Structure formats: structure tokens, C-alpha cells
Amino acid sequence: MAAKPPTTSIASIKRKNFLGQPAPSGYVAGVGRGATGFTTRSDIGPAREANDVPDDRHPAPSKRKKDDDEEDNEDLNDANYDEFAGYGGSLFSKDPYDKDDEEADAVYEAIDDRMDEKRREYRERRYKEEIEKYRQERPKIQQQFSDLKRGLSEVSEDDWNSIPEVGDARNRKQRLGKLREKFTPLPDSVLTRNLGGESTTAIDPKSGLASAFPGMLTPTGDLDLRKIGQARNTLMDIKLTQVSDSVSGQTVVDPKGYLTDLQSMIPTYGGDINDIKKARLLLKSVRETNPNHPPAWIASARLEEVTGKLQAARNLILSGCDICPNSEDLWLEAVRLGPDTAKKVISRAVNHLPNSVKLWIKAAELELDLKAKKRVYRKALEHIPNSVRLWKSAVELEEPEDARILLSRAVECCPTSVELWLALARLETYENARKVLNKARENIPTDRQIWITASKLEEAQGNTAMVEKIIERSINSLATNGVEIHRDHWLKEAVDAEKSGAVLTCQAIVKSIIGYGVEDEDRKHSWLEDAESFTTQAAYECARAVYSHALEAFPAKKSIWLRAAHFERQHGTRDSLENLLQKAVAHCPQAETLWLMGAKSKWLAGDVPAARSILSLAFQANPNSEEIWLAAVKLESENLEYERARKLLAKARSSAPTPRVLMKSAKLEWQLGDLNEALGQLQSAIEQFPDYPKFYMMQGQIYSLQNSVNQARDSYNTGTKKCSHSVPLWLLLSRLDDSQGQMTRARSVLEKARQKNQQNAQLWLEAIRLEWKAGLKEIASAMLAKALQECPNSGLLWSETVFMADRPQRKMRSVDALKKCEHDPQVLLAVSKLFWTERKTLKCREWFNRTVKVDPDFGDAWACFYKFELLHGTPVEQEDVKKRCIQAEPRHGDLWPAVAKKPENWRAKIEDILLMVADALPVPI
Structure with missing residues (x-):
């Protein structure tokens, strides 16, 4: 029988003999191309040729029966497809399964069983929890009716017997009986057949409809449809009448009450x-x-x-x-x-x-x-x-x-x-109250409230000598009875006593307890902290008592006298301040500030002779003191005693020729209008102190007033050579050139100044504003970016970025400025102005308050705040800002010093300067 020729179908493609089969014995890959195999010593042992490959390295090939009549065709079914081996089956399906493989599989299986035992408890517990959670969310039917099933135990036998039979759906008789009981409406054809026409109002009684409407037959025996409609309308009228009132259109049904009743039926x-x-x-x-x-x-x-x-x-x-x-x-x-x-x-x-x-x-x-x-x-x-x-x-x-x-x-x-004891003492008379408190101390010897109440009682009766004795006895008695004396608790009692009006009691408590438990070396620091704490709590009498005790312990400490004097100036009266200062200068006669504070207090009160006498005493205690000389000059000049002021300055120049005394002498002549005398004094002062920059600034400003521009420029140039690190000198020279229309020279002056004074924000800002004023906005922006690179934390430059940006970008720039300089007054002022431009008055006022709180010496912020209140605030708010500004006495800023130091404003008060600066400031847009 001849062999069948190979078919061309995909399913009958002959499988290649070498695919998926072991290599023959002695096979070396690439040996035909001259390649030689290699082995390791662990495979073949020592003294073995590389080409001498043993037969036992490869397993014997598997025996396959080859039949000429039946050929192995490749199965291309999807079930036979493997991801790694294709349609030929598993990758290792043709390899023999030897003892090593069996042993390895046994080891892996043992490991898997062991790991499974470890995780079984966790897996079973987790599975149980998931099942319980699922059943709680989706309970079974039997779980939902478990309470009803449990309630069946209370059903009586009669109730069981009265339950109707459900019936068997498989019973044909029952099913047919139910079908017969169903009502089927008549089709439209029957109604059409019974109607004679459109105007017919009767139905044939033989049709079966008459039985549904008894009493609705016509005399001829037909069913009257009109009567049916009338009966229906009558029935509807009866129902409406039952729920209607006698008044037409008014119903007795309360809709709100009806809805309320419905709401009450809803479970809460x-x-x-x-x-x-x-x-x-x-x-x-x-x-x-x-x-x-x-x-x-x-x-x-x-x-x-x-x-x-x-x-x-x-x-x-x-x-x-x-x-x-x-x-x-x-x-x-x-x-x-x-x-x-x-x-x-x-x-x-x-x-x-x-x-x-x-x-x-x-x-x-x-x-x-x-x-x-x-x-x-x-x-x-x-x-x-x-x-x-x-x-x-x-x-x-x-x-x-x-x-x-x-x-x-x-x-x-x-x-x-x-x-109860204290309540009874409050209701009794003075004598009975003392008896009650004594009985209370006998019954409760460990409570401090009874002693403090007794002290308040004596203070209310005017027995001031007994107050301090009672407090001292109370501390001794409580310590004897084993009560721990807590210093903080007693100080709190002192604050409560002051708030209740018992000033002497609070002072006695502070005096008795202030040194309790405090080391000798820590007394000063601890007491000053206590005074600050009392001040923040508005317990001013307690703070005053702390300062009094501290000054008794440290009478020669100048810092304590200064702190006490500042406290009295802010929270005390003029008399208390002057009495304290008199004691202060007696103990610390070398403290110039205390003398000046006393003289200023007398001068503000209008007592000029007393101020002069204080300054004369200060001269005796501190001869040749620059501060006292200048204070005396200011006192005389403010009171229009110019000749006396000139004589004092002449004496000061001869006895204490300091740069500041020389500057004040020239400034007095300048303010009085004698410019030539002022220039002469400045020239002699420059010869004595050539490195004092204010001499050159004043000389240049006087020359500018006399329209001597070249001389002013020469004075500024000389000053910048002598005092190259004086930024105001460079600024004055640049502004002089800019005012004369020489922008190029002004630009070069500022560039030279930046070389001499690197990382100076004021010089960068002056150059930026110079370019911006000239209309070169792109150059100004580029210069601002470069300035921020050199001075990244300058609030002066960051505040300038806010209003140099376009309106949509200002908010973003303000956020960046706050990130870099959160507590800088310049940035806070710029943000306040930004809110002003957006008409957000509440936020604007809040940010203005934050600005002046961070830096009370910033005059421009006070002026801008006052201008804002003039436009958007009430008279009370305007007066409050003015009062706070006068109390802060600002001296610095961009515009404030320029206005305050003008010769015509030399006698102006802070209130007047505030008004002038506010008028000069533009409204931000």
C-alpha cells in the first residue's frame, strides 16, 4: 500500500523531529563551524579534553514508534497553545521526569504546605470577617424575618386556625376557580354595538351592563347614562361638603397641621x-x-x-x-x-x-x-x-x-x-465678720482664701497697717500647717485682689511672696519678668509693687529705674513719674536718660523753670555731657529763647566740641535764617571732623537753597570721597543731578555708589525709581530683578515689586513678597495699600494696624494709615490713629524725615508733621 502524499492543510503540517527533543549523544553546538565546547571542572573533573564529551551528560533519547502509515501531525487547536512553547505543548513536556525532579517537586510541595499552614489561620479569620460584614450589609431573607419567626411562639391556637389556606398552585381545580373569579372588563365593541349613535343615552338592558347599575333604568327598560353621571357628581359633592366650611371656597382642612401630622408619623x-x-x-x-x-x-x-x-x-x-x-x-x-x-x-x-x-x-x-x-x-x-x-x-x-x-x-x-464661711462674713458687720473669719481659720487652718478675705476686710475699714501683717501671718501659718506655698497661686490671688479693688492687699501679697523660692542670682531677671507679666494682664498695681520691691533690693541698677520710668510714663500719672525720677536720679546721678526724662516731663507740663533746674542739676552731676547740653539747647529754642540757646551752644563748643554739638549749632543758625553763619560753622566743623557726613549734607543743602548748584555738587562730591559709605550723601548728589536734568550723571553716580556700597537696597531702589520716572519701564524691571538677586531679603525692594507690576499680577507679587519678608514693615505697608486699591477697607485697616505694630517708628506707615482713615474712617478712628502716632513718636521712613527736617518745620509737632506727610502722600491706584 503506497504512502499517502502529505496534505497542505495547517492541521496536517509535519512536526519537526528535533523540536522539543533532547540533543543526541556527543552533540556540540557549532562544531561544524569549528567551534569547540567547554566544560567546567565540576562537570568533567581534572585531566579531560574539552572535545571529549561524555555520554552521560545527555539523557538517552526517548523511543518513538515510527509508522509510515501514521504520521504525527501538529495539533493547532487553541486548547493546545502554550504561551512559551507555542502549539507544541509545554516547554518541558518532552523532557524526562527523573528522580531529581521528583525530589525537587516534593521539597517545593512541602514548602507550600508549610507556608499554607502559617497563613491558614489568618486567611480563615479574614474570610469569616468578610462573610460577616457582607451578611450585615446584605442579610439573608431568614435573618430579616428572624424576629417575626420568634414572635410566632406567642400566637394562640385560635389564631393559627384562623389563618386561611394558601392553596396548592399545582391543583388544577384551584387554579381554574381563581381564574373564574377574575373580572374581565367588556371590550369596546360591546359598548359600540349597544350604542345606537352619538346622542344615545341608554344601553340595551340585555347586554348585561344593567345588572351593574340597579335603579338606573329608563321607563323603556334601557340603562340611563345621564343618571349614572349625575349620581357620580352627587357623590363627589357630598365628599367635598364634608371637608368644606359654610363659607364658600374655605376649607376646614389645615394644610400645615396635616403636614405636621404626617411629619410626626415619620420616624426620627x-x-x-x-x-x-x-x-x-x-x-x-x-x-x-x-x-x-x-x-x-x-x-x-x-x-x-x-x-x-x-x-x-x-x-x-x-x-x-x-x-x-x-x-x-x-x-x-x-x-x-x-x-x-x-x-x-x-x-x-x-x-x-x-x-x-x-x-x-x-x-x-x-x-x-x-x-x-x-x-x-x-x-x-x-x-x-x-x-x-x-x-x-x-x-x-x-x-x-x-x-x-x-x-x-x-x-x-x-x-x-x-x-459658706466667706459668704457669711460678707453679710455680717465688721465686728461680726472678724469673729466669723477667726472661727473659719480655726476650723479650716489650711486655706489661704480666709486670710486674704480678712486682709480685704481690714483694708475696707481703713486699717492699712493690718493688711501687711495679716498676709505675712497667713504665709507663716499655712507653712506651719504643712501647706505648700505656690508662688504662682499667690501671685494670681494678687491679680484677683487688684481687680476686686483691694490695692493694698495685692501689694502686700506681692511684697511677701515675690522673693519666695527665687535664687539670689535670679532675682532681678525673675522680678522683671513678673512685672512684664502683670503689665500684659493689666494688673498695673501689682507691676508697680514688683518694681518698688526690685528698686528697694537693687537701688543702684539703672536698668530697673529705666524700666520703672517707662512703665510709669505709659500706665501712671505725671506725678508718679516725676516722683519716681526724683528717686532715680538720687540713686543713679550718672544716668543722663533719667535726668532728661525728668526735664521733659516738667517741660511737657509747662513748668519750664523746673525743667531748667533739673538740667542744671544734671550739669552738676554730669559735666560736659553732650546729651544734657543738647537737651538744654532744645528746651531754650523751643521756648523762643534763641540767645540763651546760642550761648549754651557756644559753651558746649568750647567745653565739649563733639560733632553732634557742632552740627546742632549750625542747624540752629540755619533754622533761624542766618545761612552765612551756618556755612561758616560747617566749614570750621569740617576742618575739625572731616569724616562726619552730616556736615557735607547740610552744606550742600544750604548751597542748594542759595541756588549755588556747583558749590552744592562740590560739597557732595567732597563728602562722598571722605565718607564713601554714607548712602544719604550719594542719594543727595544723585537727586541734585536729576533735578538739573542730568540723568546720565545721576545714573553714573548711583552706579558708583553701588560699587562702593554693595548689597544696598536704598541705592538700588533709587536707581530703579530713576529709570521708572524717565519712562524706561523695561530697564527698571530688569534692574529690579537684578537688585532682588543681590538683595533677596530686602523688604524695600519687594514692596516696590508690588506696584511696579500690572494690576492683575499685584496680588501674586504681594504673596511672593510676604513669603520672603513676612514681618518687614515695608512689605506690610505695600499689602495694606494693595487692599486700599481694591476697596477692602476692613482688611486694609487690619494690615495697617499690623504694620504700625511691627514698627511703631515707621512714620510713612502712620501717615498712610491716617490718610486712609481720613477718607474711609470715622472721626473716632481718625483720632485714635493720631493719638497712637503721637505716643509712638516716629522718626524714620521715606517721606517722614524729609518733611520733619525742613527748616520751616523745625518747631512743628508730631501731629503737624503727620498732617503734612498725609497730605503729601498720593492715594494708591
Whole structure:
């Protein structure tokens, strides 16, 4: 029989012999191309040729039966496809399965079993939790009706017998009987056939419709359709009449009340009904297991209350009260749930628990009449005479005289109550109050409130000598009785005493306790911190007492005298400040600031001779003192005594020729209008102190006033050579050139100044504004970016970026500025102006307050704030800003010093300068 020729179908393609089969014995890959195989020493051992490949390296080829009639065709079915081996089956399906493979499979299987045992408990527990969670979210039908099934045990036998038969759906007779009972409406064809035409009003009685409408037949025996319609209308009228009033169109049905009734039918609890049922069952089990457990009854009643079953809640809580009559919580819950029967319930409660304070107080609260409340409290005090709470509640309802009688009885029943003793002492007269407090100290020797009250009592009677003695005795007595003296507690008592008006008591407490528990080396630092703490709490008398004690301990400390003087200036009177300064200069005569503060206080009060006498004493204590010389000159010049001021300056120049004295001398002549004399003094001053920059600035400004531009420029140039690090000199020289229209020279001056003074924000800002004023905005922006690279934390430059940007970008620039310089006053002022441009007045006022709080010496901020209040604020707010500015006495800024130092404004007060700077400031846009 001849062999069949190979077919061309895909399923019959012959499988290649070498695919998926082991290599023949002695096969070396690539040996035909001259390649040689290689082995490792672990494979062949020592002294073996590379080409001598042993036969045992490859397993014997598997035996296959080859039949010429039956050829192995490749199976291309999808079920035979393998991801790695293709349609030929598994990658290792043709390899032999030897003992090593079997041993490896056994080891892996043992490892898998071991790992499975470790994870089995966790897996089973997790599976159980997931099942329980799933069943809670989607319970079975049998779980949903478990409560109904449990309720079937209470069904009686008669109820069981009265249940109708359901019937068997497989019974053909029952099914046919139900089908016969169904009503099938007549088709339209029957109605059409019975109607004779469109105007027909009767139906043929033989059609079967007449039986449905008895009494609706016509005399001819037909069914009258008109009567059917009339009967229907009559029935509708009857129903409408039942719900309508006699007034036409007015209904007696209250729609709001109807909706309210519907709302009352809706349960207030929105949780799952299954959770309610489970909770109810659990609580019932708890009640049955331990009926004497009051929280179970309370929880059950509250569950019913939450679900809207208020009556069931009341019944439950009353049942609990019957079973647990000694639980006051149950009785209080019953009173809360039943307001209508609250008095009866509370009456039963106090009968069962006559010693319960809460029940008696609740009984008094339920009474509306004042006499009834008093009666309840007195009845309660008969049962519980040692209850402080009941005594206090009863006393609060009485008049002062009756309250005093009650308190006298209360302290007998409750001798350890400090509050009752103190309340009785307040109602008694002075003599009786002293006796009461003495008895209180005998009964309660460990309480400080009794001693402090006794001190206040003596202070109120004017016995000031006894106040300090009582406080000292109290500390000694309490320490003797083993009471720990807490310094902070006593200082708090001092603050409370000051707020109650007992100033002497608070001072005595501070004096007695201030040094308690403080080391000698820490006294000064600790006391100053206490004074600051009292000042922040507005306890000024306590702070004054601390300063007084500190000055007694350290009379020669200049810093304490200065702190005390500043405190008196801010929170005291002029007399107290002057008395303190007199003591200060007596102990510290070398302290120039204390002398000047005393002279200034007298001068502000209008007592110029007293100020002169203080300064003369200061001269005696501090000869040749620059500060005192200048203060005397200012005093005379402010009071129009110019000749005396000139004589003083002449003496000062001869005895103490300091640069500042020389500058003040030239400035006085300049302010008085004698410019030539001022220039002469400046020239001699420059010869004595050539490195003092203010001489060159004043000389240049005077030359500018005389229109001598070249001389002014020469003066500024000389100053910049001598004092190259003086930024104001460079700025004045640049502005002089800019005012003469020489922008190129001004630009070169600023560039040279930046080379001499690197990383200086003022010089960069002046150059940026110069370019911006000339209309070169792109150059100004580029220069600003370069300036920020050199001075990245300059608030002056960041504030300039806000208003140099376009309006949509200003907010973003302000945020960047705040990130870089959060507490810089220039940035805060720029943000305030930004809110001003956006008409956000509240935010603007808030940011202005923040600015002046951060830097009270920033005059431009005060002027801008005042201008804002002039435009958008009330007169009260304007006056408040002005008052705060005068108190702060600002001196720095961009525009403020320029206005304040003008010769014509040399006698202007801070209030006048504030107004002038506010007028000069433009409104931000």
C-alpha cells in the first residue's frame, strides 16, 4: 500500500523531529563551524579534553514508534497553545521526569504546605470577617424575618386556625376557580354595538351592563347614562361638603397641621431597622440577665426615645425604677422622659432616696413658685444637713437677712466649707465678720482664701497697717500647717485682689511672696519678668509693687529705674513719674536718660523753670555731657529763647566740641535764617571732623537753597570721597543731578555708589525709581530683578515689586513678597495699600494696624494709615490713629524725615508733621 502524499492543510503540517527533543549523544553546538565546547571542572573533573564529551551528560533519547502509515501531525487547536512553547505543548513536556525532579517537586510541595499552614489561620479569620460584614450589609431573607419567626411562639391556637389556606398552585381545580373569579372588563365593541349613535343615552338592558347599575333604568327598560353621571357628581359633592366650611371656597382642612401630622408619623431615627432590632434584643437580654443594672434600663429607654417610641421609653424607665428604686440616675431619667408626671415621679424618688442631693435639686427645679422652691430646699436640708450644694442653693433664694440666718446654721452643719464661711462674713458687720473669719481659720487652718478675705476686710475699714501683717501671718501659718506655698497661686490671688479693688492687699501679697523660692542670682531677671507679666494682664498695681520691691533690693541698677520710668510714663500719672525720677536720679546721678526724662516731663507740663533746674542739676552731676547740653539747647529754642540757646551752644563748643554739638549749632543758625553763619560753622566743623557726613549734607543743602548748584555738587562730591559709605550723601548728589536734568550723571553716580556700597537696597531702589520716572519701564524691571538677586531679603525692594507690576499680577507679587519678608514693615505697608486699591477697607485697616505694630517708628506707615482713615474712617478712628502716632513718636521712613527736617518745620509737632506727610502722600491706584 503506497504512502499517502502529505496534505497542505495547517492541521496536517509535519512536526519537526528535533523540536522539543533532547540533543543526541556527543552533540556540540557549532562544531561544524569549528567551534569547540567547554566544560567546567565540576562537570568533567581534572585531566579531560574539552572535545571529549561524555555520554552521560545527555539523557538517552526517548523511543518513538515510527509508522509510515501514521504520521504525527501538529495539533493547532487553541486548547493546545502554550504561551512559551507555542502549539507544541509545554516547554518541558518532552523532557524526562527523573528522580531529581521528583525530589525537587516534593521539597517545593512541602514548602507550600508549610507556608499554607502559617497563613491558614489568618486567611480563615479574614474570610469569616468578610462573610460577616457582607451578611450585615446584605442579610439573608431568614435573618430579616428572624424576629417575626420568634414572635410566632406567642400566637394562640385560635389564631393559627384562623389563618386561611394558601392553596396548592399545582391543583388544577384551584387554579381554574381563581381564574373564574377574575373580572374581565367588556371590550369596546360591546359598548359600540349597544350604542345606537352619538346622542344615545341608554344601553340595551340585555347586554348585561344593567345588572351593574340597579335603579338606573329608563321607563323603556334601557340603562340611563345621564343618571349614572349625575349620581357620580352627587357623590363627589357630598365628599367635598364634608371637608368644606359654610363659607364658600374655605376649607376646614389645615394644610400645615396635616403636614405636621404626617411629619410626626415619620420616624426620627434614620439608621438601619435591623440594627435597632438587634440593639433592642441585646438590651432586653441584658435586662433579663441582670435586672438590677440601671444603665441597661436607661439605654433601653433612650433607644426607644431615639426611634420615636416615647411611650415605650417611659414604660421601660418606670419599670426600671420599680425594679431598681435605689438608682438616682433612673429616677432622673424618668423625670426627663415624663414632664407631665415629673412631680409624681420625683415624689416617689425622694421617698426611696431621701439622701440624694440631685433628686432634691431636681424637685426644686420642677417647682415654679418661689415659696415652693424654698419649701423643697428646707425639706431637703432636714434630710441632708451636711450638703454644701443644698445650702448654697437655698441661700441664693433668700433675702440678705434670711440668708445670713441660713448661713449661720450652714456653717454649723458644714464647718469645712470655705465658701459658706466667706459668704457669711460678707453679710455680717465688721465686728461680726472678724469673729466669723477667726472661727473659719480655726476650723479650716489650711486655706489661704480666709486670710486674704480678712486682709480685704481690714483694708475696707481703713486699717492699712493690718493688711501687711495679716498676709505675712497667713504665709507663716499655712507653712506651719504643712501647706505648700505656690508662688504662682499667690501671685494670681494678687491679680484677683487688684481687680476686686483691694490695692493694698495685692501689694502686700506681692511684697511677701515675690522673693519666695527665687535664687539670689535670679532675682532681678525673675522680678522683671513678673512685672512684664502683670503689665500684659493689666494688673498695673501689682507691676508697680514688683518694681518698688526690685528698686528697694537693687537701688543702684539703672536698668530697673529705666524700666520703672517707662512703665510709669505709659500706665501712671505725671506725678508718679516725676516722683519716681526724683528717686532715680538720687540713686543713679550718672544716668543722663533719667535726668532728661525728668526735664521733659516738667517741660511737657509747662513748668519750664523746673525743667531748667533739673538740667542744671544734671550739669552738676554730669559735666560736659553732650546729651544734657543738647537737651538744654532744645528746651531754650523751643521756648523762643534763641540767645540763651546760642550761648549754651557756644559753651558746649568750647567745653565739649563733639560733632553732634557742632552740627546742632549750625542747624540752629540755619533754622533761624542766618545761612552765612551756618556755612561758616560747617566749614570750621569740617576742618575739625572731616569724616562726619552730616556736615557735607547740610552744606550742600544750604548751597542748594542759595541756588549755588556747583558749590552744592562740590560739597557732595567732597563728602562722598571722605565718607564713601554714607548712602544719604550719594542719594543727595544723585537727586541734585536729576533735578538739573542730568540723568546720565545721576545714573553714573548711583552706579558708583553701588560699587562702593554693595548689597544696598536704598541705592538700588533709587536707581530703579530713576529709570521708572524717565519712562524706561523695561530697564527698571530688569534692574529690579537684578537688585532682588543681590538683595533677596530686602523688604524695600519687594514692596516696590508690588506696584511696579500690572494690576492683575499685584496680588501674586504681594504673596511672593510676604513669603520672603513676612514681618518687614515695608512689605506690610505695600499689602495694606494693595487692599486700599481694591476697596477692602476692613482688611486694609487690619494690615495697617499690623504694620504700625511691627514698627511703631515707621512714620510713612502712620501717615498712610491716617490718610486712609481720613477718607474711609470715622472721626473716632481718625483720632485714635493720631493719638497712637503721637505716643509712638516716629522718626524714620521715606517721606517722614524729609518733611520733619525742613527748616520751616523745625518747631512743628508730631501731629503737624503727620498732617503734612498725609497730605503729601498720593492715594494708591
